[in-house]
Amino acid sequence: MIKRFIVVAFWVLSFNYFGFAQTMPEVDMNAFHEISSHDLLGYAAELSTEKYGGRLSGSPGYEMSARWVAGLLHEWGLKPGVGDTSYFQWFPNAWTDVLETGSVRILPVPGTDLKERVLKFPDDFFPGSNSATGNVAGEVVYVGFGISAPELGYDDYAGIDVKGKILLMETGVPYTANDPVLKKWEPYSYHRYKFQKAKDLGAAGLLYVGLVANPNTSYIEGFVNAHISEEVADELVRPVAKRPFVDLKKEIVKEMKPVSFSLNRIVEISARTRHYPDAMSCNVVGYIEGSDPLLKEEVIIIGAHLDGQGSPGALFPSTLDNASGVADLLGAAKALASSTIKPARSVMFLFFGGEECGLYGSIQYVNNPQWPKDKTLFMMNLDMVGNGKGFFLGGGLTHPDIYSHFEIANSKYIHRELRASEVRPSFGRPRTDGAVFEKGGYPVLSLWTTQSVKPVYYHHPKDDIDAVTPEIMEDAAKLLYLGILGAANDRN
Ligand SMILES: [Zn+2]
Structure with missing residues (x-):
């Protein structure tokens, strides 16, 4: 010095x-x-x-x-x-106070070697920063990016029923180049859009892929969600898809075609929060x-x-x-x-x-x-x-x-x-x-x-x-x- x-x-x-x-x-x-x-x-x-x-x-x-x-x-x-x-x-x-860590539990599938898995914080999951309070359980459905954009000829929800289901969803959009076309995808890139769309279609809850806390989401009454690691997503996807989880996103991006399907697993998410809208x-x-x-x-x-x-x-x-x-x-x-x-x-x-x-x-x-x-x-x-x-x-x-x-x-x-x-x-x-x-x-x-x-x-x-x-x-x-x-x- x-x-x-x-x-x-x-x-x-x-x-x-x-x-x-x-x-x-x-x-x-x-x-x-x-x-x-x-x-x-x-x-x-x-x-x-x-x-x-x-x-x-x-x-x-x-x-x-x-x-x-x-x-x-x-x-x-x-x-x-x-x-x-x-x-x-x-x-x-507005902000949401996450009062408890909450829990995410993947239920076993009887007659198979798919056992119960209780996710651990912070290695496997983070509670949703704007999750509603509640306890939801449902069949898990992979919905890609969770985007329904008819004018762009793209719909992750086409032909699948997500009512009462827990969605497994990617962040971002399938279009990756930074050019004027990306501008058309911008409205679909917001976490808030994705949460609202999922709720509007009747989904019970959401597992959002990526282990990051994110207050840049919406609090929606009755909509319970959590963030999970890519490793956990892989555990859910691989037995059904017979390929690594990360390949799904690559396929969607490459073909610009949705890949949505049920994972034949039941997941239970619980959260306790308090929202301050004003x-x-x-x-x-x-x-x-x-x-x-x-x-x-x-x-x-x-x-x-x-x-x-x-x-x-x-x-x-x-x-x-x-x-x-x-x-x-x-x-x-x-x-x-x-x-x-x-x-x-x-x-x-x-x-x-x-x-x-x-x-x-x-x-x-x-x-x-x-x-x-x-x-x-x-x-x-x-x-x-x-x-x-x-x-x-x-x-x-x-x-x-x-x-x-x-x-x-x-x-x-x-x-x-x-x-x-x-x-x-x-x-x-x-x-x-x-x-x-x-x-x-x-x-x-x-x-x-x-x-x-x-x-x-x-x-x-x-x-x-x-x-x-x-x-x-x-x-x-x-x-x-x-x-x-x-x-x-x-x-x-
Ligand atoms: Zn920063």
């Missing part, structure tokens, strides 16, 4: 001495060095604790975490960003006012979602996704607020709620911007920036003038691998807060980490404080501090 300080100080001196300062932002090295991995890990650890309950948007635990973040912004002197009076931008956000959630918005009397009218927005997956069956600390991004933002906000070199333009820090429920918070902001859109230079989004050795700036090559500030900062001070890409148009549904801003017409860059050094437990209870590496978080915050300062003070 000390060694690096000397090297960095030398760089600054030599560059200033030779008059290259215009390509190098002036930097307050004290503020820079006060960004510490210790503090950042502390922020991530705080947000990961039981008292916030996994920060499920809409829940009291989430609101408590939002108040904790706002408290820090206030302490560091950031101004409230909502109507200049409040740090909180509120929006409706709950509210919020974004946390704070900003540092620019120091230049004219340029301060312009703003740079740095965003990260604060919400997590809650506690479906156990605490999902949601540390890498996305306490890490929040910690990075907090580190940069504190440094920028205390920096003796002030940003000429204003800098807004935006902590989103409702991301995991369907990007509610970013949609709320884009529909109700707290800064004029035409005075917003760009938005940078951080999601899962806390495990790895290098950085990637999505959209960096589309916005080289912005990217250059981060590239210079990295090559002079951070020394990590930094790569960038063009903005890639996506014809599918938006999946990040950054994509929502892009759709809203904002220039967007997305920062993430590359070359994971720890296993990634996506939407899993093991996404805890052990899933992040503090060193990369420190460097992410430093990269933000320097890059933002460069862009905020760019007078070209």
Whole structure:
């Protein structure tokens, strides 16, 4: 650490001495060095604790975490960003409290060697994050993607009766290319569509394939569901299909033809939940006012979602996704607020709620911007920036003038691998807060980490404080501090 300080100080001196300062932002090295991995890990650890309950948007635990973040912004002197009076931008956000782990039981088939199988949490199943309360049992029917799209000539439900059945269903759509045809499939890609369709056709329950907690689903009265692993799906499918479960999806995608059939097994799902349809959630918005009397009218927005997956069956600390991004933002906000070199333009820090429920918070902001859109230079989004050795700036090559500030900062001070890409148009549904801003017409860059050094437990209870590496978080915050300062003070 000390060694690096000397090297960095030398760089600054030599560059200033030779008059290259215009390509190098002036930097307050004290503020820079006060960004510490210790503090950042502390922020991530705080947000990961039981008292916030996994920060499920809409829940009291989430609101408590939002108040904790706002408290820090206030302490560091950031101004409230909502109507200049409040740090909180509120929006409706129904949520479901999963009160018990629940159970999934595959019943034996008499006269065969297919025995009873009681699934285990969290290895085999997760309770549905928006499951209704209840106990349902029924014959299992594989329904592929669970899509009925007559205008696309595709119907997973054609010729099969799912009334009273438990459906085994894939996520996603059978069309996999990212081109304009995918746009036609978009309405069918939503989990909410699939759940509602299944319910409308009279299904008793659903086993959704993929072991991820997912609040981005609908609570439907009487509709009980759970997530299961691919291995469990394979156990159910193989005796009947005589081939691996994963082959079914490949066949459907290849032929664009549904493969739906009964699995001749009875499954029982039980769940106990409580739904809160009228709950509210919020974004946390704070900003540092620019120091230049004219340029301060312009703003740079740095965003990260604060919400997590809650506690479906156990605490999902949601540390890498996305306490890490929040910690990075907090580190940069504190440094920028205390920096003796002030940003000429204003800098807004935006902590989103409702991301995991369907990007509610970013949609709320884009529909109700707290800064004029035409005075917003760009938005940078951080999601899962806390495990790895290098950085990637999505959209960096589309916005080289912005990217250059981060590239210079990295090559002079951070020394990590930094790569960038063009903005890639996506014809599918938006999946990040950054994509929502892009759709809203904002220039967007997305920062993430590359070359994971720890296993990634996506939407899993093991996404805890052990899933992040503090060193990369420190460097992410430093990269933000320097890059933002460069862009905020760019007078070209
Ligand atoms: Zn995320």
